[in-house]
Amino acid sequence: xxxxxxxxxxxxxxxxxxxxxxxxxxxxxxxxxxxxxxxxxxxxxxxxxxxxxxxxxxxxxxxxxxxxxxxxxxxxxxxxxxxxxxxxxxxxxxxxxxxxxxxxxxxxxxxxxxxxxxx
Amino acid sequence: xxxxxxxxxxxxxxxxxxxxxxxxxxxxxxxxxxxxxxxxxxxxxxxxxxxxxxxxxxxxxxxxxxxxxxxxxxxxxxxxxxxxxxxxxxxxxxxxxxxxxxxxxxxxxxxxxxxxxxx
Numbered sequence: 001x002x003x004x005x006x007x008x009x010x011x012x013x014x015x016x017x018x019x020x021x022x023x024x025x026x027x028x029x030x031x032x033x034x035x036x037x038x039x040x041x042x043x044x045x046x047x048x049x050x051x052x053x054x055x056x057x058x059x060x061x062x063x064x065x066x067x068x069x070x071x072x073x074x075x076x077x078x079x080x081x082x083x084x085x086x087x088x089x090x091x092x093x094x095x096x097x098x099x100x101x102x103x104x105x106x107x108x109x110x111x112x113x114x115x116x117x118x119x
Numbered sequence: 120x121x122x123x124x125x126x127x128x129x130x131x132x133x134x135x136x137x138x139x140x141x142x143x144x145x146x147x148x149x150x151x152x153x154x155x156x157x158x159x160x161x162x163x164x165x166x167x168x169x170x171x172x173x174x175x176x177x178x179x180x181x182x183x184x185x186x187x188x189x190x191x192x193x194x195x196x197x198x199x200x201x202x203x204x205x206x207x208x209x210x211x212x213x214x215x216x217x218x219x220x221x222x223x224x225x226x227x228x229x230x231x232x233x234x235x236x237x238x
Contacts, residue, residue: 043226
């Protein structure tokens with residue numbers, strides 16, 4: 001039976017969170033949002049495509065930066081309200097030019113930056 | 120400067136998504152939500168504590184099941200609107216008794232279950 005994006009659970013804005021993970025290293029790169037069309041487009045093109053909440057439009061990851069995400073595998077969680085994409089990431093995933101968006105460690109005493117932007 | 124949970128960005132419901140990742144294997148285990156008090160409690164106790172949207176109360180992961188998550192490290196992303204917890208997970212993280220909630224692979228032609236519940 002073909003997969004139907006409408007079978008996932010979306011929030012009141014019609015969006016579902018999607019975690020992007022490097023398929024080779026296991027590093028969690030970023031989290032962004034998809035709507036049903038972005039899910040369908042990601043599967044159809046093999047290029048990870050989010051829904052930009054700020055621009056209210058499709059966000060084909062890397063379309064302007066070249067830092068594309070090739071889809072390796074799409075997974076859904078037990079509640080069908082969160083996605084995980086395993087990706088082949090070209091260059092940095094973060095707009096700060098770091099590999100991962102999760103570059104800040106938090107402790108009770110404060111925050112520590114774990115990585116610097118790539119040159 | 121001590122970390123202030125109010126410095127994170129919460130959604131209109133006062134919640135921030137939190138991805139849990141196995142600190143040793145890198146496996147993404149689950150995604151759940153925290154409010155500022157859950158963030159503070161997680162840091163203070165070292166036991167990962169979410170906010171249950173269905174029960175509208177704290178959800179100290181594993182409190183009833185024993186499948187606790189010991190906090191190894193808390194990270195925040197560049198936009199400060201998503202958290203990543205690296206955890207030491209006891210037993211399965213998923214309520215279906217699987218290690219990870221992301222046990223279903225999606226392709227255009229349908230879905231594939233990748234793992235079975237542990238006995």
